Amino acid sequence: xxxxxxxxxxxxxxxxxxxxxxxxxxxxxxxxxxxxxxxxxxxxxxxxxxxxxxxxxxxxxxxxxxxxxxxxxxxxxxxxxxxxxxxxxxxxxxxxxxxxxxxxxxxxxxxxxxxxxxxxxxxxxxxxxxxxxxxxxxxxxxxxxxxxxxxxxxxxxxxxxxxxxxxxxxxxxxxxxxxxxxxxxxxxxxxxxxxxxxxxxxxxxxxxxxxxxxxxxxxxxxxxxxxxxxxxxxxxxxxxxxxxxxxxxxxxxxxxxxxxxxxxxxxxxxxxxxxxxxxxxxxxxxxxxxxxxxxxxxxxxxxxxxxxxxxxxxxxxxxxxxxxxxxxxxxxxxxxxxxxxxxxxxxxxxxxxxxxxxxxxxxxxxxxxxxxxxxxxxxxxxxxxxxxxxxxxxxxxxxxxxxxxxxxxxxxxxxxxxxxxxxxxxxxxxxxxxxxxxxxxxxxxxxxxxxxxxxxxxxxxxxxxxxxxxxxxxxxxxxxxxxxxxxxxxxxxxxxx
Amino acid sequence: xxxxxxxxxxxxxxxxxxxxxxxxxxxxxxxxxxxxxxxxxxxxxxxxxxxxxxxxxxxxxxxxxxxxxxxxxxxxxxxxxxxxxxxxxxxxxxxxxxxxxxxxxxxxxxxxxxxxxxxxxxxxxxxxxxxxxxxxxxxxxxxxxxxxxxxxxxxxxxxxxxxxxxxxxxxxxxxxxxxxxxxxxxxxxxxxxxxxxxxxxxxxxxxxxxxxxxxxxxxxxxxxxxxxxxxxxxxxxxxxxxxxxxxxxxxxxxxxxxxxxxxxxxxxxxxxxxxxxxxxxxxxxxxxxxxxxxxxxxxxxxxxxxxxxxxxxxxxxxxxxxxxxxxxxxxxxxxxxxxxxxxxxxxxxxxxxxxxxxxxxxxxxxxxxxxxxxxxxxxxxxxxxxxxxxxxxxxxxxxxxxxxxxxxxxxxxxxxxxxxxxxxxxxxxxxxxxxxxxxxxxxxxxxxxxxxxxxxxxxxxxxxx
Numbered sequence: 001x002x003x004x005x006x007x008x009x010x011x012x013x014x015x016x017x018x019x020x021x022x023x024x025x026x027x028x029x030x031x032x033x034x035x036x037x038x039x040x041x042x043x044x045x046x047x048x049x050x051x052x053x054x055x056x057x058x059x060x061x062x063x064x065x066x067x068x069x070x071x072x073x074x075x076x077x078x079x080x081x082x083x084x085x086x087x088x089x090x091x092x093x094x095x096x097x098x099x100x101x102x103x104x105x106x107x108x109x110x111x112x113x114x115x116x117x118x119x120x121x122x123x124x125x126x127x128x129x130x131x132x133x134x135x136x137x138x139x140x141x142x143x144x145x146x147x148x149x150x151x152x153x154x155x156x157x158x159x160x161x162x163x164x165x166x167x168x169x170x171x172x173x174x175x176x177x178x179x180x181x182x183x184x185x186x187x188x189x190x191x192x193x194x195x196x197x198x199x200x201x202x203x204x205x206x207x208x209x210x211x212x213x214x215x216x217x218x219x220x221x222x223x224x225x226x227x228x229x230x231x232x233x234x235x236x237x238x239x240x241x242x243x244x245x246x247x248x249x250x251x252x253x254x255x256x257x258x259x260x261x262x263x264x265x266x267x268x269x270x271x272x273x274x275x276x277x278x279x280x281x282x283x284x285x286x287x288x289x290x291x292x293x294x295x296x297x298x299x300x301x302x303x304x305x306x307x308x309x310x311x312x313x314x315x316x317x318x319x320x321x322x323x324x325x326x327x328x329x330x331x332x333x334x335x336x337x338x339x340x341x342x343x344x345x346x347x348x349x350x351x352x353x354x355x356x357x358x359x360x361x362x363x364x365x366x367x368x369x370x371x372x373x374x375x376x377x378x379x380x381x382x383x384x385x386x387x388x389x390x391x392x393x394x395x396x397x398x399x400x401x402x403x404x405x406x407x408x409x410x411x412x413x414x415x416x417x418x419x420x421x422x423x424x425x426x427x428x429x430x431x432x433x434x435x436x437x438x439x440x441x442x443x444x445x446x447x448x449x450x451x452x453x454x455x456x457x458x459x460x461x462x463x464x465x466x467x468x469x470x471x472x473x474x475x476x477x478x479x480x481x482x483x484x485x486x487x488x489x490x491x492x493x494x495x496x497x
Numbered sequence: 498x499x500x501x502x503x504x505x506x507x508x509x510x511x512x513x514x515x516x517x518x519x520x521x522x523x524x525x526x527x528x529x530x531x532x533x534x535x536x537x538x539x540x541x542x543x544x545x546x547x548x549x550x551x552x553x554x555x556x557x558x559x560x561x562x563x564x565x566x567x568x569x570x571x572x573x574x575x576x577x578x579x580x581x582x583x584x585x586x587x588x589x590x591x592x593x594x595x596x597x598x599x600x601x602x603x604x605x606x607x608x609x610x611x612x613x614x615x616x617x618x619x620x621x622x623x624x625x626x627x628x629x630x631x632x633x634x635x636x637x638x639x640x641x642x643x644x645x646x647x648x649x650x651x652x653x654x655x656x657x658x659x660x661x662x663x664x665x666x667x668x669x670x671x672x673x674x675x676x677x678x679x680x681x682x683x684x685x686x687x688x689x690x691x692x693x694x695x696x697x698x699x700x701x702x703x704x705x706x707x708x709x710x711x712x713x714x715x716x717x718x719x720x721x722x723x724x725x726x727x728x729x730x731x732x733x734x735x736x737x738x739x740x741x742x743x744x745x746x747x748x749x750x751x752x753x754x755x756x757x758x759x760x761x762x763x764x765x766x767x768x769x770x771x772x773x774x775x776x777x778x779x780x781x782x783x784x785x786x787x788x789x790x791x792x793x794x795x796x797x798x799x800x801x802x803x804x805x806x807x808x809x810x811x812x813x814x815x816x817x818x819x820x821x822x823x824x825x826x827x828x829x830x831x832x833x834x835x836x837x838x839x840x841x842x843x844x845x846x847x848x849x850x851x852x853x854x855x856x857x858x859x860x861x862x863x864x865x866x867x868x869x870x871x872x873x874x875x876x877x878x879x880x881x882x883x884x885x886x887x888x889x890x891x892x893x894x895x896x897x898x899x900x901x902x903x904x905x906x907x908x909x910x911x912x913x914x915x916x917x918x919x920x921x922x923x924x925x926x927x928x929x930x931x932x933x934x935x936x937x938x939x940x941x942x943x944x945x946x947x948x949x950x951x952x953x954x955x956x957x958x959x960x961x962x
Binding site: 076079159171178 | 808848862867868869873874877878880881884885889892893896897899900903904907911914915916949950951954955958
């Protein structure tokens with residue numbers, strides 16, 4: 001089969017085209033909603049089609065080893081910036097997750113967003129373009145561009161449709177991220193200049209820059225800047241404080257995308273750019289990385305246990321789960337890295353589902369206090385069933401998706417650093433503790449406040465059933481996804497210590 | 498002067514002559530189509546410059562690709578500023594021919610400064626447009642702030658003119674010529690008298706560029722002047738001053754001290770401008786301090802002059818001008834005949850006036866240096882030049898102060914879109930066509946330069962050689 005050469009461009013800019021289509025009808029929700037749904041579904045179908053044909057594409061002998069599709073064109077000649085997009089198994093998994101998460105985000109905000117609907121949808125679509133770009137860019141300057149572009153819609157999303165202290169949260173989110181990325185920008189330019197000095201070629205292309213020979217000290221500085229930017233997004237332990245605020249105050253769709261995708265851009269950036277570009281520096285900093293990740297897992301779990309707001313609790317649990325992803329990357333070993341990547345997708349699905357469910361409950365009860373609920377199993381059984389399922393998945397119950405990722409991460413890490421694996425394992429126990437508390441207080445126990453709650457409607461059941469199906473499928477039969485990322489992971493790890 | 502020379506200098510003649518024609522037309526027919534007439538002159542000069550790529554030289558002035566680039570840039574900003582002013586002035590009761598005539602005169606002065614080939618003509622051009630701005634800043638006669646601003650600008654301006662003139666005199670004393678080309682070629686080791694002269698010229702230009710510590714007039718003048726005047730003052734006059742500096746700096750090329758002075762100016766401007774902008778509650782003062790800070794990045798580009806800094810400075814000034822026009826233009830539209838100036842009073846205006854709100858937001862994101870706006874590419878150019886020149890420390894300061902800047906720019910965006918408007922005020926006035934065009938041009942330029950800067954960058958490489 002022949003692959004259309006501009007497929008990746010379409011993948012990135014189709015949502016933006018949708019955004020431009022939605023803008024003229026931004027005052028008419030009845031027209032804007034179906035339009036946005038059409039565009040997002042189309043994008044998802046395109047991603048799934050790519051997945052269905054990835055083995056055919058892999059057989060085509062692409063320009064870059066391991067890549068299924070590559071697109072390359074000159075863009076800003078004066079700076080040496082090129083428009084380079086590339087799709088390998090890891091990007092494809094992230095692309096599918098992105099397309100899917102946006103459909104989920106749209107579905108959960110179908111009724112929840114009643115004000116300025118058109119603007120909301122336009123921003124969602126613009127953000128989809130930004131995130132797709134981050135997962136596909138292979139030119140560092142282009143990557144940086146998308147990396148920043150995706151922030152602006154999120155800033156508005158939290159600021160306009162958020163609740164609570166949403167303005168404080170959104171500004172904090174924006175500043176934290178900018179802090180890291182601005183230093184990364186300097187590092188990108190510095191790397192570009194060093195490469196140009198050595199080879200005489202002015203380029204920002206990832207695969208050319210990997211060949212740059214850097215003295216250890218310089219490498220450490222540059223990696224430090226990259227690491228800071230990605231660690232803030234991740235988020236790693238002392239840099240995480242923006243996350244609970246942003247997640248809690250964002251509208252449900254915002255939380256789904258924040259947890260499902262924006263955090264993944266941090267881990268993706270680290271494994272696509274940070275480690276391959278600066279292997280020695282990465283190795284030097286590995287103990288620090290382990291320490292921060294484990295501290296994050298334990299700290300976040302303890303804090304999550306003390307939360308009264310369900311959304312905040314899930315936000316803290318995100319920090320914990322991303323800690324496993326971090327450990328898997330730190331181990332930089334095929335099994336652990338595969339686990340991390342699978343865990344990125346798993347976490348996107350599970351946490352996205354949990355945020356969506358809390359959003360649904362919030363729509364009905366207008367509160368997210370754990371103390372306000374209780375005995376929901378008897379009142380809204382369908383909701384409670386799904387909530388229990390996703391909570392169990394989040395704990396890592398065998399047979400559900402998170403188990404696969406955590407198992408691979410821990411077993412891979414064990415070969416490299418038994419201590420880190422052992423400490424991370426205690427984190428799983430802590431996760432169990434706070435999740436059980438959440439489920440026990442909300443779903444079981446006796447009713448604490450007489451709240452008039454209606455069970456799930458058809459739209460919500462469809463959405464949650466789909467998510468549940470994915471959770472089970474990815475838990476029972478993860479092999480196709482592991483096959484997909486196997487090749488790229490081998491290439492990544494082979495190129496590093 | 499041959500016919501070919503005349504053709505090459507025609508844009509300057511159109512502007513200067515147009516200024517007189519508008520003045521006379523106003524006397525004959527008060528309140529006629531004066532703004533339209535002035536617009537026609539600016540447009541004619543613009544089209545002429547683009548259509549006729551001629552070069553010519555006569556004593557004191559030379560039309561070069563460099564000066565033609567600036568002519569296009571200045572006429573473009575003048576065009577937008579005139580479009581903005583036509584509606585704004587009518588609502589404010591600023592009538593009469595003096596406004597459009599003075600604006601044309603200012604454009605002619607800036608054009609002359611950019612085309613100068615000796616120091617005297619440079620001085621005349623610079624002071625001609627500064628003189629025009631003395632009038633424009635205080636043109637709103639009933640406004641208390643306007644009078645105060647006019648006086649402050651006048652006092653600071655005359656001081657800087659005196660310093661500039663003294664510097665030029667010292668240069669002449671030591672080298673015996675005023676021709677820029679001859680001065681740059683004299684490779685003699687710089688003697689103290691010459692250096693003192695160059696330093697004084699630098700200080701004089703620092704006033705015009707509001708580099709710290711010569712920036713103190715900026716916030717008061719920007720706040721007090723009518724918004725369309727501020728739009729022009731903060732963009733075109735900065736552009737002309739950058740051109741003047743680029744013409745003068747080769748004089749000090751062999752002297753390391755020039756670099757050190759610029760280094761200090763850049764550091765002080767970056768830190769002071771961004772920090773001061775943090776605590777402003779008036780939107781015009783915030784934009785004024787932000788423009789001080791933005792000039793700090795231009796200074797950073799000048800520090801990196803040997804490493805492609807000229808191109809970065811030029812790109813930066815174009816990107817900044819687009820954002821400056823859009824932001825002050827949006828402020829002119831949103832203030833709408835009132836004295837609305839506190840950031841708090843801009844709450845919810847992004848929905849009441851979508852185009853003006855969007856223009857302001859895009860401009861602010863561009864000033865903050867966030868892609869896909871032109872400001873990002875401009876910062877990118879400046880930072881790469883700085884790192885290439887080995888100015889890592891200054892680049893890090895620039896990046897960190899850019900982070901501070903993000904915070905205060907966001908404050909305005911937050912007010913525009915995220916805080917509810919308090920109380921329903923008078924019905925929203927629909928934008929007039931001239932305002933719509935005046936906001937759309939710079940906004941489109943911001944987005945275009947942010948996404949596809951290649952044509953401009955290639956052009957700048959050619960002219961900054």
